[in-house]
Structure formats: C-alpha cells, structure tokens
Amino acid sequence: MTSFFAMGGYGAFIWPAYGVSLLGLAAMVWQSWAAWRAAQKRLAALEEDKQ
Amino acid sequence: MSPAFASLLVRDLKLAARSGGSAALALAFFALMATLVPLGVGADLRLLARVAAGVLWVGAVLAALLSLDRLYQGDFDDGSLDLIALSPLSLEQVALAKFLAHWLSTGLPLTLLSPLLALFFGLPGRGTAMLMLSLLIGTPAVSAVGAIGASLTLSLKRGGLILPLLILPLLVPVVIFGAGAVSAALDGLANGALGLLGAFSLAAVLLSPFVTAACVRLNLAG
Amino acid sequence: MSPAFASLLVRDLKLAARSGGSAALALAFFALMATLVPLGVGADLRLLARVAAGVLWVGAVLAALLSLDRLYQGDFDDGSLDLIALSPLSLEQVALAKFLAHWLSTGLPLTLLSPLLALFFGLPGRGTAMLMLSLLIGTPAVSAVGAIGASLTLSLKRGGLILPLLILPLLVPVVIFGAGAVSAALDGLANGALGLLGAFSLAAVLLSPFVTAACVRLNLAG
Amino acid sequence: MFRYANPAQFMRLSGALLPWVSLFAVVALVSGTILGFRVPPDYQQGMTVTIMFVHVPAAIVAESAYALIAVASIFSLVWRHPLADTAARAAAPLGAVFTALGLITGSLWGRPMWGAYWVWDARLTSFLLLLFLYLGYIALWNAIEDETRAARAAAILALVGAVNLPIIKFSVDWWNTLHQGESILSGQIAPVFLWPLLTMALGYMLTFAALWMVRIRTEIVARRARSLMQRGEAA
Amino acid sequence: MIVSLTAEKLALTRGDRQLFADLDFTVTAGEALVVEGANGVGKTSLLRLIAGFLPPTMGFVRIATDQRAVSDGEERGRFVGWLGHQDGIKPQLNLREQLEFFARLYGAEAALEPLLERVGLWRQRLLPCRYLSAGQKKRLGLARLIVAARPLWLLDEPFAALDKNGRALAVELMQAHCIAGGIVVAASHDPFGFHARSLRLGAA
Amino acid sequence: MIVSLTAEKLALTRGDRQLFADLDFTVTAGEALVVEGANGVGKTSLLRLIAGFLPPTMGFVRIATDQRAVSDGEERGRFVGWLGHQDGIKPQLNLREQLEFFARLYGAEAALEPLLERVGLWRQRLLPCRYLSAGQKKRLGLARLIVAARPLWLLDEPFAALDKNGRALAVELMQAHCIAGGIVVAASHDPFGFHARSLRLGAA
Numbered sequence A: 001m002t003s004f005f006a007m008g009g010y011g012a013f014i015w016p017a018y019g020v021s022l023l024g025l026a027a028m029v030w031q032s033w034a035a036w037r038a039a040q041k042r043l044a045a046l047e048e049d050k051q
Numbered sequence B, C: 001m002s003p004a005f006a007s008l009l010v011r012d013l014k015l016a017a018r019s020g021g022s023a024a025l026a027l028a029f030f031a032l033m034a035t036l037v038p039l040g041v042g043a044d045l046r047l048l049a050r051v052a053a054g055v056l057w058v059g060a061v062l063a064a065l066l067s068l069d070r071l072y073q074g075d076f077d078d079g080s081l082d083l084i085a086l087s088p089l090s091l092e093q094v095a096l097a098k099f100l101a102h103w104l105s106t107g108l109p110l111t112l113l114s115p116l117l118a119l120f121f122g123l124p125g126r127g128t129a130m131l132m133l134s135l136l137i138g139t140p141a142v143s144a145v146g147a148i149g150a151s152l153t154l155s156l157k158r159g160g161l162i163l164p165l166l167i168l169p170l171l172v173p174v175v176i177f178g179a180g181a182v183s184a185a186l187d188g189l190a191n192g193a194l195g196l197l198g199a200f201s202l203a204a205v206l207l208s209p210f211v212t213a214a215c216v217r218l219n220l221a222g
Numbered sequence D: 001m002f003r004y005a006n007p008a009q010f011m012r013l014s015g016a017l018l019p020w021v022s023l024f025a026v027v028a029l030v031s032g033t034i035l036g037f038r039v040p041p042d043y044q045q046g047m048t049v050t051i052m053f054v055h056v057p058a059a060i061v062a063e064s065a066y067a068l069i070a071v072a073s074i075f076s077l078v079w080r081h082p083l084a085d086t087a088a089r090a091a092a093p094l095g096a097v098f099t100a101l102g103l104i105t106g107s108l109w110g111r112p113m114w115g116a117y118w119v120w121d122a123r124l125t126s127f128l129l130l131l132f133l134y135l136g137y138i139a140l141w142n143a144i145e146d147e148t149r150a151a152r153a154a155a156i157l158a159l160v161g162a163v164n165l166p167i168i169k170f171s172v173d174w175w176n177t178l179h180q181g182e183s184i185l186s187g188q189i190a191p192v193f194l195w196p197l198l199t200m201a202l203g204y205m206l207t208f209a210a211l212w213m214v215r216i217r218t219e220i221v222a223r224r225a226r227s228l229m230q231r232g233e234a235a
Numbered sequence E, F: 001m002i003v004s005l006t007a008e009k010l011a012l013t014r015g016d017r018q019l020f021a022d023l024d025f026t027v028t029a030g031e032a033l034v035v036e037g038a039n040g041v042g043k044t045s046l047l048r049l050i051a052g053f054l055p056p057t058m059g060f061v062r063i064a065t066d067q068r069a070v071s072d073g074e075e076r077g078r079f080v081g082w083l084g085h086q087d088g089i090k091p092q093l094n095l096r097e098q099l100e101f102f103a104r105l106y107g108a109e110a111a112l113e114p115l116l117e118r119v120g121l122w123r124q125r126l127l128p129c130r131y132l133s134a135g136q137k138k139r140l141g142l143a144r145l146i147v148a149a150r151p152l153w154l155l156d157e158p159f160a161a162l163d164k165n166g167r168a169l170a171v172e173l174m175q176a177h178c179i180a181g182g183i184v185v186a187a188s189h190d191p192f193g194f195h196a197r198s199l200r201l202g203a204a
C-alpha cells in the first residue's frame, strides 16, 4: 500500500498532479452549477413577482 | 481610517477593477512581460537568473507607469476631482488614499506574484526571497513617486509621454537598489541596498502626499 | 496622400509632440533599461552584447505601449472621433493615418536612437546595424498590432492594463524574430529571421487598418 | 443548423443531452483513472508517466476550446447570432482553467523529468502564451459593459488571436531551435499507455462539453431574467 | 443637393430598453425638425442613428438626393454636419489650428478668419482650446458646422451654453442653412427661434 | 449656519486677460444670485473663485457663519455644494454606486432611493452611468447637491440639458434651499424661474 502511494519515489509529483486536476475540475463543476442554480432562482422569483 | 477616506479608496479600487486595471490584470501583465524577455534573450536559465531581478523590477515600474494616468487625470477630466477637493477630506488625505489604491492594485499583487516569476527565471531560493522583500519595500516608492508625476501632469491629455519622462529618472535609484539587493543576495553578499531602498521608500511615501496635494491644488486653479 | 489624410496625420503628430516628445521618452526608457541590465548581468560586455538585442527589443515594444492609449481613446472621449468618422475619409484610411502617426512618433525615433543604446551594451558593429534594421522593419508591426488593441479598448477609461494583456501575446513573433535576427548577425550566421519579421510586419500593417476600422465602428455604435 | 441555435431549441436539446453527457464523463474519468494507475512503469519515466493521463487531456481540451471560441466568433461576426456570443463567452473560463491544469501538471511532470519545474521549451512557452490569450479574451469581455459591444469586440480579438496563434507557435519553435531547447517531449506512445490516455481524454472532453452546456444555459436564463426585470420596472 | 431625409418604421433598442418604435417622418430640403421629449427619451440616440453611428433595431433611414437614395449608415454620414454634446475639441491645439485641421479633413475651402469673426472668437484665435469657456466651445462647434458645409445638420442641444447673442447667431445660421436648401434636425429643450416642425418622442 | 457670502474688490486675470475687477457683492442667507454675462465673460471663473479653486488676483471672498468668518480658499470649499459644467460622473459605476460613494465621501446620511425617485432616476439606478443621457447626468448632479447638504450652492448653468420637468425640479430645489437658509449663486443664460438678484459681468 505504501509502495502504491510512493509511486516509485515519484508520489510527491504524481499525487499533486492528480490532486490539482481533481480540484480544477471540481471547481469548474461547482462554479458552473452554482451559477446555474442562482440564475434559475432569480428567474423563478421574477416570474412569481409578475403573477 | 475615516469613512470618507475608505470610500475614496474603495471607489478607486473599484474603478481600477472595472477599467481593466485590477490586481489580476496587473499580475497578467507582469507575467507576460516576464515571458517576453526569455523570448528575446534566450532560454538559458543561468543567464535568465542573472537578469531576472532587473527585468522584474523594470516590469514593476512599467506596470505602475501604465496605470498611473488613471490616478488623477480621469478625475480631473470629468470634474470628479473638483467634487473630491470640496469634500471634508484634505487634499493630502486624498493623495494618500489614491496612492494606497494604486499600490494595492499594482505593487502589492506584483510582490505576491514574484516568487512564481522567479521560478520561470530559475532564480534560486535566496534570490527569490530577496526579490520579494525588495519589491515589498520598493514598490510603495514607485507608486508614491508615480503619484507625484501623475498629479504634476494631470491637466495634460492622455497618452502623455511626459509622465514617464518625469518619473523614470526619479525611479532609477529604486530600481538600482532593488535589483542590486537581489544581485547581492545571489552572490551571497550582504550589502546595504535593502537599507537604502527602505530609506528611499519611506521618504517617498512620507513626502508624496504633500507634494501631490500641492500639485493638485495648482492644477485645480488652472 | 490626400489632404484630408495628411491633415489627420499632422494633427496626430502635433498632439503627440505637445504632450511630450516621444524621442525623449524612448531615450529615458532605454536609459533605464541600459542601466538596469548591466547591473544584473555584470559588466561583462560579451554577455551584455548577448542579451542586448532581446532587451532592446522588449524595450521597444513596451515603449510603444506607453503611448498607445493616445491613439483612439482621447478622440473617443471628447467626441473628435465622431467628427472624424463623418469626414470624407473612410475609417480604414483613418486607421492607417493613426497607425502611421504612432509609428512616426514612437517606432521611428526608437529605431534612430538604437545605435546609441547598442553602444551601452557593447554591441559590435554588425550587430548594431542589424538591430537598427530589425527595428526599422519590426516596429511598424508593433504599432499596427497596438492600434488593433487600442481600438478594441477605446471605450474603456484610461489607465487600464488590459491593453498590454491583449497585444503583448500577439507581438511575441516580432520580439522573437527581431531579437533572433540580431543574435544571428552576432554569430555571423544568416538566418531567415529578418525575412520572417518582414513578412509578419507586412501582414500586420496590411490587415491592421481593416480590423481597427471594424473595432472603431462597433465602438461608435455604443 | 440555425434551427438548433435558437435559445429555446438549445434549452430543450441541451436539457435532454446533459444528464447523459455528464454520466459518460464521470464514467470515463473514473475508469480512465483506474486504468491509469494500473499501467506498468515506463522504462524511462517510471511511474511519472501516470501524470500523462491528466496532463495530455487537459492540454488537448485547452487547445480545442480556443478553436471552438474562434469558430463561434466567426458565427457571431458573420451571422450575428447571439447564441454564438454566449457559447464563445462560456467556453473561455473553462479553456483557461484547462490550460492552467495542463501547465501545472506539466510542470509537476517536468520536475522529475528535467529537474526543473519550468524550462523555456517551445511547447511549454506557446502553451503559456495560450493562457495569456485566454486571459486577455476574458478580461476584454469583462471590461466592456455593453453586451453586444463586448461580444463583437471579443469576437474580433478571438479571431485575431486565432490567426496569430499558429504564427506564435511557429515563432516559438523557431526560437527554440535557435537557442537549442533542453528537451524534446517524447514522441511515440506505447499501446499500454494508449488506452488509459484515450479514456481520460474522452472524459475530459465530455466534462468540458457538459460544463459548456451548463454555462450557456445559465446565460440564457440570466438573460431572460434581465429582460423580465426591465419589463417589470417599465410597468 | 439633398432632397429629403426619411425614416420608416424606425425602432431602436438600447440595452434592454426600447427607446422608440414605428417612427416615421420625412424632412424635405429647406425644412427644420426639432426633436423634443423628456430627458432620456432617446433624442441623442435618434440623432446618432440618423448620422449612421448606431444601426437601427428595425426600419431604416434614407437620404434622397437628386441623383440617388442612400440608406447605408456610413454613406449617410457623408451628408452630415454634426454638432454633438461632446465638443470634439483638443485642449492642446489653439483655436485656429483646430479649425484648420477640421477644414482640411473635410476638404473645405472656407476662409477661416472671417468665420471666427462671425462666431465671435476672433480674439481667441491663438488661445489653446483648453482655456475656452463652455459657450466659446459651442461657438467653435458652430463654426465647424459652417466649414463642413454639409447639407444635413444634426444638432444636439444647439443652444446649450450659448448666451443671448450666441443663440441669435445659431438661429440665424440654421435659418440661412434651410434657406440654402439644407435640412436641420435638432434636439432641443429650448424654444426654437424660428419656424420648425416638431417631433415629440416618447409621447405614446 | 452660514450667514453671508461677501466679495470685496475682487479682480481676476487669466492669462493676459482681465476678466473682472473691483467686483463687490454680498449675498445673505436665503438669497439667490444669478451671474449673467456674455460667453467667456468669466462667470464660470467667478464660481471657481468663490469655491476656492482659483485664487483671486486681487480682493477677497469671505463666508460668514454665526461663529466666524472664513476667507481661506480651501476652508471656504467646505461650505460649497458644486454643480459644475463637467458632470463628475464615472462611466464605470452604476448610478447608485456613484451616489453612495459621494454620500460617504461627504459624510452624508441621506436615504438614496427616495432621492433617486425624486430626481426621476429610480429606474436607472442600476444602469452604468456610461449610458445616462445628458439630462439624466444633470439630474444626478442635482441629487448630489442634495446629498452633500452644503449651505452655499454654486451652480454653473444648472438648467442646461434639463427638460421642462427637470427645470421645474431644479427651481424647486433651489427655492427650497433658499427657504432653508442656504445661498444659491448660479451662472445661467436661461431666465431664472424665481426671484433672484442678478449680477451682470462684463457690463462695464
């Protein structure tokens, strides 16, 4: 198991690389989704106002 | 910090951000200019490490220069400066707020980014630390001297080349001490550059609001 | 050259001159560079000669940047651009005149001044000649691409760092070929840099008026 | 073609596609990662080769996104299609993040391979310049308030950038040979590495597609809200 | 010579706001049209639209001359004499330089000194424009209109900043222009000194 | 509270031109003074002089309050509400941000929304000021005057660019200001809508 994490001595580079990639993807997903929800909510509120 | 002072500071930062002078852009500009140099000079990291301090320091001065005419000329042109001058703030306080806003949106971000750029130039660790320290100490002087220049030329229309002409000579000591401190650190020498830089910077920051206020006064009468 | 075209060109040159001579700026700017780089690199003239071309080329590009917002923003702010747009000149001709004015007031003086700076860097004779030639060929591209950037951002208020961010990446080939030509000349090699630089420059100068005119058009509609 | 480019049509179509695209994206990413960690160490690069599976897909997506923006910009300028503006605008931040990811993972790969986090290699340099092109494009969009104007200006910039990008790449390559770059990226890929790489690449592309759709949808909804608000006030 | 200016089914939307729609009017040579309406109703925008700066959201504007009809915005601009809200004056140039530049740019052959005399700026002719007062700048704008010698005058608040004398001068110039077969379209909140048709925006 | 504004033997020379000399006047609380005169006669200059921007060539300006008399230019400025020819508006900020900044800068506590309503800009409150029409900008200037709540109003062509409604509003505000014990000094070419003393420059 430790040898898996050590990655032949290159763990210090491989894990950050995957970590950063995951973080980047997750951040994009989160931001896009949050913006989508916010926009939807705003529209719904406005439509309700009109009625 | 009085609310009036804070409001001016915040407004200037906001305006900077909206007209593309935000800290983020200062960073991008700085990084870009750091990229250009290897393209001209060549990719040899050893050589690059030697010029890094000079180049990054010139970049800091340039980023400041390019955004300086935002400082007073815009407010002068559209009459905002009249209204600001009539506010409860003294012109010295106004000058201080504007100097601060300028430093926060150019000097500070550059300082924070410099380690990354040092990486691009292959600068070793102690050089990097010194670069950052010298920028932290020296960039306020750039903004302070720049503010004087901006207020002197504030009635001139945009694109004036007079401003750089006025302040570049004044900034030469800053750049020389700043870059010199880094060179010395690279060579493992201790030298007084940092102290001199600090003294210059302190003097510039302390004097600038008064000189700037005087220039503004002069120009409002124009 | 029609009288209308000439009048616009002359006016722009006059305005440039009245807000500070550009040759002087070029000198000041280069003087700064010329003090700084030796400081980092050390007084080794051979090493200096190696970095000279790159540094001077980067300097040329940056110096052009400083005066770019004079090109369109001023005329846009005060309504002159409306009047110019209604004149018998097409916007493409206007763009050409303004590009020319910018080059004449920055690129050309810089080129003429370069031998002096080459001296500071200990650039040998053939390097100097090539530096001058490459500046002569390349600086029009700087003004041309710069004009595109200036027209894109003409509705933004002054002091933005966005303009350099837009155009510096586009100018990378100019810096590379320009500095490359000098390096090659120093090594006594012939390389295609000058030809490539010429081609880029020609394309930029030919295309720029059309792109610029399109940008102006869209901004007048604002 | 334009039939699908009207906002209502797009909402319907993308609404139907989105769950599937997202699902496949997740599946591809997960299986690609698992496959990636099961490859044998490369004889030259050791286990660092696993970085390739996040590095190369990010780089590919980053470059394609710029091409997409350029194409959308043509549509925007020539046919004045508002959806094209939205699409271009929505792609830019994604492209920038993918570019950043490519740069970061690349430099993490570079440290063990070349002994430095950064070298001025031709490909790295032009990739860095791509990041700047993205940043400039985004900054221009944000700086101009008026939307139609910003859209047109950004489209012009994107096209100028797209025309210039090959020249930039060429010049940087030329520069690099002039100065003898210190490394060349490996050329041939062994088949063992190919499958995880392809799977991951697919995963990255689908992720990009899904996020792109979400962002376009967001903009359409936001626009609807804005015009509603305006009308409400007029009343 | 220009014969008429026609707008048909003109509509303009800025941002999310519709300023006007279904606007129709024709002005023929020798006529003056005053555009009226509350602040922000779209007068300036209408003038910019006619000048060809702004594309209309719908409809079109056409200028008819004895030879042909022109609808293209940029071509239309070649008929326009413009006096806008912004002064278009460079502070660094002196008054005569400013006017000379403009005359050359428009290919005009007017004698400038008598003109400066007429608009009451002869004394200031060598003063950098930076020092002109608001009304003096407006007078320079009037001089520019005459120099350009264009058939269609588009004037945005022509009377603002002018003193009594200046207003009389402006009226005189407009009348002369109309008599000479030109067209004047002006946006103004002030009473117009001579007979002009009026177009009220935002009345609906 | 301010009691009076006095000018004594005031003279001003700009460049090589003497604009006025030996000017004496006093305005007491509750009064309005209209400065009149031809273009370029020096009205704007006089206002800038009173505000303390320009030092007089001779003579002085004094503001008397119940406690003391103030002659220093910069101190005088603290009493001044300014509506100049230039709008002092940043295109990048929206209307509310613009007014909020101003209120904080002047340490004022006005409720902004009702004020925006009053000057007819409520609908535009979130619009970047870049898009405001000329009259809308002037109305923002009026709002700013109220926010600043200064006793001495210096107004340069307060009616320019305003529509009929806007002019009525400006008159109403000025009258209210005078009734509340303030002073108004305005330069204007337009007939003034209410009783005000007049000062003619350049009559000599």
Ligand code: HEM
Binding pocket: D052, D055, D056, D059, D060, D063, D102, D103, D104, D105, D106, D107, D108, D109, D110, D111, D113, D117, D118, D123, D124, D125, D127, D128, D185, D186, D187
């Ligand atoms: C900051 C550092 C790096 C950057 C910015 C970078 C950038 C790129 C780019 C732009 C691509 C092109 C993707 C495409 O084909 O469209 C790429 C591909 C690739 N990179 Fe990197 N790279 C970096 C470091 C590295 C390192 C250190 C290695 C390995 C030693 C590496 C190996 C590869 C491989 C194997 C490919 C794909 C094969 C190919 O297309 O030829 N990269 N990289």
Ligand SMILES: Nc1ncnc2c1ncn2[C@@H]1O[C@H](COP(=O)(O)OP(=O)(O)OP(=O)(O)O)[C@@H](O)[C@H]1O
Binding pocket: E124, E127, E131, E132, E133, E134, E135, E136, E161, E163, F014, F015, F016, F017, F019, F037, F038, F039, F040, F041, F042, F043, F044, F045, F046, F187
């Ligand atoms: N440096 C200078 N040299 C000579 N004359 C000057 C100088 N500066 C200003 N002037 C003159 O001083 C006058 C300033 O006028 P000011 O702006 O005060 O006029 P005003 O009465 O407000 O006019 P308007 O009604 O047009 O607004 C102008 O006639 C101008 O030409």
Ligand SMILES: Nc1ncnc2c1ncn2[C@@H]1O[C@H](COP(=O)(O)OP(=O)(O)OP(=O)(O)O)[C@@H](O)[C@H]1O
Binding pocket: D146, E014, E015, E016, E017, E019, E037, E038, E039, E040, E041, E042, E043, E044, E045, E046, E187, F124, F127, F131, F132, F133, F134, F135, F136, F161, F163
């Ligand atoms: N992008 C935008 N979004 C919303 N509204 C806008 C936008 N651009 C302009 N407007 C509005 O359009 C109108 C433009 O008015 P315009 O300048 O044509 O008015 P005007 O009739 O000339 O007014 P004034 O009498 O004040 O000069 C203003 O009400 C402004 O608020």
Ligand SMILES: [Mg+2]
Binding pocket: E043, E044, E045, E156, E187, F133, F134, F135
């Ligand atoms: Mg208007």
Ligand SMILES: [Mg+2]
Binding pocket: E133, E134, E135, F043, F044, F045, F085, F156, F187
């Ligand atoms: Mg005046």
